[in-house]
Amino acid sequence: MALNYSLLLLLLVLPGALPFIIIPSQGSMTHADITRTAIVRQLTQVCRSRSSADGAALALQDEGMSAARLLTTCFQLDSLPKFVEAFEVIKDSNVRVDIRHVFDEEYHFDSETFEDGRSLISSGLSFIKGSIQQGNFREARERLGQICHTLQDFYSHSNWVELGNTLPNSNLLKSGVSIGNIADVNTPTCTDCIDNNCENNILPEVIQQQKLTSGYFSLTSSHKPDGKCSHGGIIDLTSHQSPVGGINKDKTSASHGHLHSTAAEVATNATVQLLEDIRVSVGDSSFLRLMGITRSSVLCFVIDTTGGMSDVIKEAKRVASSIIDSTQGTANEPSDYILVAFNSSNVGPLSHTTDSGKFQQWMSSLTAGANGAQTVLSLSATEMALRAVPASSYIFVFADAPAKDSYLMSTVTALIESTRSVVNFMLTNPIVSRRRRSYGAEYVSRVSNPANQLYQELAQASGGLAIEVAAASLPQATNVIVDSTTSALVSSFFVRAAHALVLFSSFSE
Ligand SMILES: *[C@@H]1O[C@H](CO)[C@@H](O)[C@H](O)[C@H]1NC(C)=O
Numbered sequence: 001m002a003l004n005y006s007l008l009l010l011l012l013v014l015p016g017a018l019p020f021i022i023i024p025s026q027g028s029m030t031h032a033d034i035t036r037t038a039i040v041r042q043l044t045q046v047c048r049s050r051s052s053a054d055g056a057a058l059a060l061q062d063e064g065m066s067a068a069r070l071l072t073t074c075f076q077l078d079s080l081p082k083f084v085e086a087f088e089v090i091k092d093s094n095v096r097v098d099i100r101h102v103f104d105e106e107y108h109f110d111s112e113t114f115e116d117g118r119s120l121i122s123s124g125l126s127f128i129k130g131s132i133q134q135g136n137f138r139e140a141r142e143r144l145g146q147i148c149h150t151l152q153d154f155y156s157h158s159n160w161v162e163l164g165n166t167l168p169n170s171n172l173l174k175s176g177v178s179i180g181n182i183a184d185v186n187t188p189t190c191t192d193c194i195d196n197n198c199e200n201n202i203l204p205e206v207i208q209q210q211k212l213t214s215g216y217f218s219l220t221s222s223h224k225p226d227g228k229c230s231h232g233g234i235i236d237l238t239s240h241q242s243p244v245g246g247i248n249k250d251k252t253s254a255s256h257g258h259l260h261s262t263a264a265e266v267a268t269n270a271t272v273q274l275l276e277d278i279r280v281s282v283g284d285s286s287f288l289r290l291m292g293i294t295r296s297s298v299l300c301f302v303i304d305t306t307g308g309m310s311d312v313i314k315e316a317k318r319v320a321s322s323i324i325d326s327t328q329g330t331a332n333e334p335s336d337y338i339l340v341a342f343n344s345s346n347v348g349p350l351s352h353t354t355d356s357g358k359f360q361q362w363m364s365s366l367t368a369g370a371n372g373a374q375t376v377l378s379l380s381a382t383e384m385a386l387r388a389v390p391a392s393s394y395i396f397v398f399a400d401a402p403a404k405d406s407y408l409m410s411t412v413t414a415l416i417e418s419t420r421s422v423v424n425f426m427l428t429n430p431i432v433s434r435r436r437r438s439y440g441a442e443y444v445s446r447v448s449n450p451a452n453q454l455y456q457e458l459a460q461a462s463g464g465l466a467i468e469v470a471a472a473s474l475p476q477a478t479n480v481i482v483d484s485t486t487s488a489l490v491s492s493f494f495v496r497a498a499h500a501l502v503l504f505s506s507f508s509e
């Protein structure tokens with residue numbers, strides 16, 4: 001029942017809208033339906049390729065899985081509202097083409113406007129990729145909706161399906177390549193429908209010669225070139241003139257309604273192909289952002305800059321670069337970066353960016369002060385970080401002295417609980433320099449310096465680690481951080497997925 005419930009939920013959160021044409025019609029696929037189905041199919045593909053990259057065996061069924069379940073299982077529980085919002089923008093802009101561009105034939109591939117229609121799609125596609133690169137996701141979604149409309153209309157308004165094609169015409173996405181053998185304006189393409197039956201109204205020689213044509217359409221004039229097919233339907237004045245009738249497949253009751261579901265299926269696959277073209281070009285993480293799916297995971301470094309920390313700062317830079325390099329372009333790539341510096345008398349300012357390059361620049365400009373300190377404002381700095389991060393973030397605190405502000409312990413603990421963030425401490429003030437040993441799970445164990453006890457409690461409360469290490473051994477120890485970050489991102493993702501499934505099954509009872 002869980003699946004049925006989530007399908008129901010999906011219907012509630014993703015309201016359908018205008019059809020492949022304007023008035024909803026029973027048993028017919030609308031533009032919104034086609035776009036939604038294509039997006040879910042495409043995200044299923046992304047999910048499958050990612051889960052095999054993560055080495056995880058997520059059992060996904062192609063068609064059976066609702067968008068809600070797909071997103072919560074594969075991506076992130078929190079992403080559903082943002083996905084719905086992104087989808088609404090794409091869908092609304094798709095549907096608006098029937099209102100804003102009702103008289104612009106090329107937006108619908110009406111009246112054999114093949115070159116202009118294709119050019120709307122291919123130039124729209126370049127615009128979308130450019131907008132994504134510049135971070136203009138809203139504009140990209142609006143244009144995506146618009147070109148999806150035109151692309152989908154190709155399959156409903158042309159004779160592509162009647163010519164026996166079951167694969168999308170992928171050349172519609174490109175410029176400068178032939179999209180087929182287009183019937184010229186002097187080539188007759190249709191004959192009269194008989195008794196309102198249009199099933200065989202396309203001329204046999206057009207089919208034989210594989211000539212591409214589309215229906216003429218006008219709300220204001222019955223004129224069309226001699227012998228041309230019309231769109232069809234009462235409102236299309238050209239369809240009342242010989243050859244009477246039409247060829248559109250907008251709904252099951254349309255002139256070529258017998259081919260509606262085939263046309264809708266090819267249009268869906270063509271939309272998937274369009275989405276895949278964008279994904280390949282901009283990469284998974286930008287594509288997922290386009291779809292409103294972001295992990296909103298923040299990488300946050302909180303660094304002690306008192307004297308004696310220069311080796312540690314250098315190492316922190318290396319760790320940051322290493323995390324950034326190993327997650328770049330993957331689903332684990334942090335969406336935001338935060339840096340908080342502190343010493344014995346000062347905290348902050350907090351610097352926040354979505355640009356990993358900028359973050360690395362900030363890290364590079366950090367320098368250690370002249371003097372060491374007995375105690376530092378480490379909890380104030382951790383508090384500042386926790387107040388800035390979204391839920392489920394990863395915070396790394398580098399310190400080499402006990403907290404001067406231990407009175408903040410309960411505040412920081414409460415923030416850790418409310419943000420469900422993981423705080424790791426790298427402490428470079430062990431009491432005795434340890435024997436060389438392998439670094440790994442042992443770090444979960446006790447810290448040697450009693451003054452570090454508080455750090456360890458905080459780390460444990462958050463599910464993080466307090467790693468105590470002599471500055472000289474830092475590079476070996478920080479590898480543990482890098483590994484734990486990449487794997488922590490993954491494991492917490494599975495924890496959330498499991499949580500989502502529990503929620504869904506409990507709703508369904
Ligand atoms: C559309 O794509 C699906 C999934 O790849 C495939 O199973 C189906 O046969 C395709 N439909 C058509 C009409 O080609």
Ligand SMILES: *[C@@H]1O[C@H](CO)[C@@H](O)[C@H](O)[C@H]1NC(C)=O
Pocket residue numbers: 305306307342343344345346369370371
């Ligand atoms: C602490 O940091 C502030 C701001 O960077 C700096 O002005 C100050 O000199 C530092 N204090 C010590 C003791 O390092």
